[in-house]
Amino acid sequence: NAGVTQTPKFQVLKTGQSMTLQCAQDMNHEYMSWYRQDPGMGLRLIHYSVGAGITDQGEVPNGYNVSRSTTEDFPLRLLSAAPSQTSVYFCASSHRGVFSGANVLTFGAGSRLTVL
Amino acid sequence: GQQVMQIPQYQHVQEGEDFTTYCNSSTTLSNIQWYKQRPGGHPVFLIQLVKSGEVKKQKRLTFQFGEAKKNSSLHITATQTTDVGTYFCAGLSNFGNEKLTFGTGTRLTIIP
Numbered sequence: 001n002a003g004v005t006q007t008p009k010f011q012v013l014k015t016g017q018s019m020t021l022q023c024a025q026d027m028n029h030e031y032m033s034w035y036r037q038d039p040g041m042g043l044r045l046i047h048y049s050v051g052a053g054i055t056d057q058g059e060v061p062n063g064y065n066v067s068r069s070t071t072e073d074f075p076l077r078l079l080s081a082a083p084s085q086t087s088v089y090f091c092a093s094s095h096r097g098v099f100s101g102a103n104v105l106t107f108g109a110g111s112r113l114t115v116l
Numbered sequence: 117g118q119q120v121m122q123i124p125q126y127q128h129v130q131e132g133e134d135f136t137t138y139c140n141s142s143t144t145l146s147n148i149q150w151y152k153q154r155p156g157g158h159p160v161f162l163i164q165l166v167k168s169g170e171v172k173k174q175k176r177l178t179f180q181f182g183e184a185k186k187n188s189s190l191h192i193t194a195t196q197t198t199d200v201g202t203y204f205c206a207g208l209s210n211f212g213n214e215k216l217t218f219g220t221g222t223r224l225t226i227i228p
Contacts, residue, residue, distance in 0.1 A: 031214060042220035050214060058215060090158060103208055105216060107158040
C-alpha cells in the first residue's frame with residue numbers, strides 16, 4: 001500500500017502562475033482533505049471532501065479550488081499564485097463513520113511551495 | 117468557529133526530563149486525536165480518545181481527555197532524543213462536523 005501520495009514534493013512559482021498539487025490515496029478512504037502548514041499556525045484546513053463529487057470549504061479556502069471526480073484523487077488548484085500561499089501543503093485522508101479507526105487521518109509526505 | 121489552543125508553543129528539556137503539552141477547545145469535542153510530526157516530516161497519528169475522563173498510555177506517553185471533553189494533555193516521562201518533534205492535538209466537533217481542527221502544536225527539543 002502506498003498510502004497517500006502527493007506530487008510534486010517541491011515547487012517554485014512566480015506570482016500569478018497557476019498550478020495543481022496532486023493527491024492520491026489507495027486505501028479507499030471516503031474523506032480527503034488539504035491542509036497548509038505555516039510556522040506558528042499549526043495545520044489549517046483548506047478544503048475537504050466526504051466522497052466523490054462532494055467538496056466543501058475549510059478554514060482558509062480563498063485562492064484554492066478542489067474537485068473530487070474519483071474516490072482516489074483530490075487535486076488542489078492554485079489559479080493565480082500569491083506570495084501569501086508560500087507554505088507546506090499536506091493532503092490527508094480517512095475513513096468516515098463511528099467505528100474504531102474512523103476519522104483518523106493518514107497524511108501524505110507534503111508539498112513545499114514557494115511563490116516569488 | 118471551533119478553535120483549539122495548544123500550549124506551550126515550544127519546550128526545551130534535558131534528556132530524561134518529563135514533558136507535557138496541553139490542548140483546550142472552545143467547544144465540546146466528540147473525540148480528540150494526537151499526532152506527532154518529526155522535523156521535516158508529516159504528521160503521524162498517535163492515539164484517539166473518545167470517552168470523558170479517558171486516560172491511555174503508550175509506553176512513556178500518557179494521554180488524557182478531560183471530563184468536559186474540552187481539554188486534553190499529553191505527558192512524556194523521561195524524554196529521549198527520539199521524542200523530538202512537534203506534537204499536535206486535533207479535535208472532532210461534537211455536532212456531526214467531520215472536520216478535524218488542529219491545535220497550533222508544541223515543538224519539543226531535547227538537550228542531550
